[in-house]
Amino acid sequence: MLPWHLLQRMVALDLLRVFVLGLVAITSVLVLVGVVQEATQQGLALEQTWRLVPLLVPGLLPYTVPATCLFAVSVVYGRMAHDNEITAIKAAGIPATRIVGPAVVLGAICAAVLLWLVGDTIPRLHHRLRSIILEDVEEWLYARLRRDRRINEPKLGYAIWVKEVQGRRLISPTFVRRDAQGRDEIIAVAREAELYVDWQEEVLRVYMIQGEIVRDYQGPREVRLAFDEEVIPVPLPAAGLRRNKRPREMTDSEIANKLASLHHEIAVVHQQLQDALAQGEDPATSPSLRQKQEHLQYLRSSVSELQTELAQRPALASSCIFFVLIGTAVGIWFHRRDYLSSFVTCFLPIVLTYYPLMMFGINMGKKGQLDPHYGMWMGNALLGMVGLALLGYIRRR
Template sequence: MKLLQRYILGELIRVFALLVVVLTVMLVFVGLFREATDRGLGPVQIFQIMPFVVPSMLPFTIPATLLLAVCVVYGRISADLEVIAAKAAGISAMRLLMPAFAFGTILAFASFGLTNFAIPWAVANIERIVTQAVEDIFIDMLRTQHLISEPSRGYSITVHDVQDRTLIDATFRFRTYDHRQITVRAEAAQIHFDLDHQQIELKLRNATYSNPGANSFGDWDGTILHLPLPPQIQRTKARHLTIADLTTRTTEAIQEERRVRIQRTNEAAMVMLTGEFHQFGGEQFQQFSGREAEAVHNQRRFRTEIHSRFSMACSCLFFTLVGGPFSMLQARRQFITSFIMCFLPILLIYYPVMFLMVNLCKSGTIDPWWSMWIPNSILLVAGLFTLRKVMQH
């Protein structure tokens, strides 16, 4: 009995390894093309990020590849009448399916590990390479053209020369949040890209500033000037964070919501005291509403990501629960037919329901701790129904 289970497990591992390599290689090229298109990367940067694209593809290829491997192995042994022979020898179908369930459980843990640790690590390295590329492009443009203008970002930089990471005789023109035009002239400025805060840091030396509109000027020696990052660098998404980071950011969002509410309450009390009721419709209270809405949105987004990560990882086990009994019931050597018949309902039901639950959780309509498991519950019901038919016949 153990020999037969080891044989089935070995076949599953062999077929799965072959399929996951082929499918991952195909998706890696898709991922590289997308990164290169979105960020404008050159051949050198594409070659550098290639090793980091693979871990980010695996969590998406593992469930479907596992389902295909299960359909191949169990469809073949069932078509060869090995299942009937095993039942005649007193071996139940459940025991034949145990290797698939065990393998699915192992891959569920592996998928969660990839999602929680490998993907954030890979994305951090990709962002580091992209940041380095953008920084090099930035400095090369300043060195050759002596000018960078970002009208959409509201600033421009003019330099006389560039030495390493230091801008010589630099002039910075930028708009503030209240649309004031500021001009800063510095003898030297060290440039640094801060990816965490999505900004460029410029440490000024022997610098002065002027505001032509207000006829004001002053000394900015030693000041660190912050400018927004170029559009090639993207803000870190929730799916690129670890569970620990998501929990921390959820707590920060809760604290931000409380802080905004306290500030708005205090400001409202002051308005009531002074009788300036027209300020309730002013810009300050609109900013309070915007900050509070953003904090609530971040809470929902991070909580949804945490629960969806566990649910998506466990989908490996539920895929085997559906694919194994279904392939045994079909008893087809043409595994592609069994796979399509099994995967098509998953594609038309499981994933749309998953996306629907994610959107509803992010909007605050339902709670993610139970709703993210609805797609897996659908697979569980379908798998148990199919398994019951296999056990009976």
Template sequence: MKKLQRYVLFELLQVFLLTLAGLTALIFVALVGREAVQKGLGLGPLLRMTPYLLPQAMQFAVPGTMLLATTSVYGRLSAANEVIAAKALGISPWRLAQPTLVLALLTSFGAVALNDLAVSWGRLGVQRVFVESLEQVIYRQLALHRSYAEGGVQINVKKVDGRRLLMPTVTVQSSDGGEPWTISSASAELRSSPDRRKIVVRFDGIHVEGDVSIANKEAVEREIDLAEVLGAAEGSRSPSNYALGEIDRELREVARQQAEVRHEQATERTLAMTTGDFDRLGPDAWAPLERRLRAHERHSRRLALEPYRRWANGFSCLAFVTIGVPMAIWRQKGEFLASFFLCFAPILLAYYPLLMVSVDAAKAGELPPLVVWVGNAVLAAWGVWMMRRVVRN
């Protein structure tokens, strides 16, 4: 029995590793192409992004590869009547599935760590490389299309002559809702700050700021804070970009901020009651505090959801395998792709819709974060039901 289990495990590892390498490479090329097309990056920045994009490619490849390897190996076993022979010897199909379930369990733990790495270190790394390469990107886009727009930055020019922008109009809107500014001039030039976190725009000659024309022989320089206009500032960091180890600390910080807002509200109520200045409780004075409190509550809910979502996503490997093993055995055919798509169809039609609906409900506070495991539970229950039928038949 152990020899048969070792054989199954060896075959599974072979198919899994080979398929994982191919599928990861395919997804990686697609991610690189997306960055190149959407953001106009050159070869240098794309090469610097490689280590950050690799975990993201593997994040998508691992669950599908686990399912494909499972249907391939057990499809061949069933087609060769080895499962029937094992049952004739009194060996339950559950024993045949045991090494695969153990491997899927270990892979799921690895997938959780991989997901955490991809959404925190990987995404932030891609964003950092993009920000550091933005000067080169802007010049390329302006030379090709005579316009550039990303986040809160919009630049239009008549022509690009080397590093000089002819007849440029630059509009900048901060992501924190600050006042936008627009400047037009006869020519301008861009350069990155030494730390590459800002773009300095040098406007030459007569320029128009807003609706005011200013005749100035000296150049005018304005700085564009990339973290602010691209939404990459620390305060605007998405909860999905926090590592699991950072979430508890951030939740405590959000709780502290919520307590501060509630303290401000209590102070305003007290002052209004003691001084008779009830305008302090009017909509104009009270609404900003309510908005801040609701924003902290939304941020807190999304942070609390992230660990559940990442663990559920990682353990999709185990959930996929629970339906892949009985489906491949039940079909008794070596055409593993047919078994794969028979398994993947309900995953696509049921698992991912359930995951998205549950995530949205948890973000809105309508359901507890634990609800994101519903999709995994449905697949596992279905897989156990199918496996019991395989054992009985």
């Protein structure tokens, strides 16, 4: 029998080989089938999509790496158990749990790398990705018009129909600008037009040539005007997003600074409310007091959202260790050489328990109804207890 330290190295090499192959395969499938297909359906050109892929791949790792860890350990340890290698190791006087060491090391390394990525690199890439998409909104509009000959979505404040697109020229366009209630405010028909995004003013400008514009369409003050040239500005619904970072786009240090600022602002607003109530102001009759109460509620909601994001990151990264415990135990226990059945046997219960618990913790944490520092770890705690119990059972056999 080989010395146990050499045996561990052999197991580690097997794990590493399967892990690398599995990670490349799973990530490639998600990128090609999910991201690229969705981007193409949304009208993005293929070259635009491939330019975004390097920014998208790191964001997938917090989900693909734990699943790949589970896949690697279930394959390697399931094969070893099926080939009676585990039995031979026990017969040589080596505890079966000793060969679990390489799997735990793999899970710990993956968890450490993910913890660094989710705390700094991935948030920066998320923000960069959104910035690129917003900067390319002009190209996206042209791509949609080339493909569908129209853009008509309720969430937008405008709609465009064209006969065809020649380069940047829109042939026989019909443009509709809607008001805040979604009613048609302006309808313009022209011989041709071009689109320009003005980021300084944060508007989409529709430059139209030789046409007719109708204001207050089908209203009591309907007006029709012919024009040779006309520029219609439309506010961009996503313009404000270029300045404000979402929690998932903020690094750990940025979240910590933002939380400190919010806590200070909450203390100030809370004191103002206390002073106003002490002076006898009634929220039912004081608009300013109601506004402060709503602002305080908004600040607390923002704090809960940031705290949930901050607590979610280490819990998600650490899931690699707990996935490894489950995969190792189930792989040895079921001793199947069929890697797919071993993986599915482990993964299905995790899908039905771990991820629902994670989503429950996220939703309750954002609502402020559950401390996210506990809620985010419910799934990991469950997997850890089950995995340790199974390993203990295997050790006693």
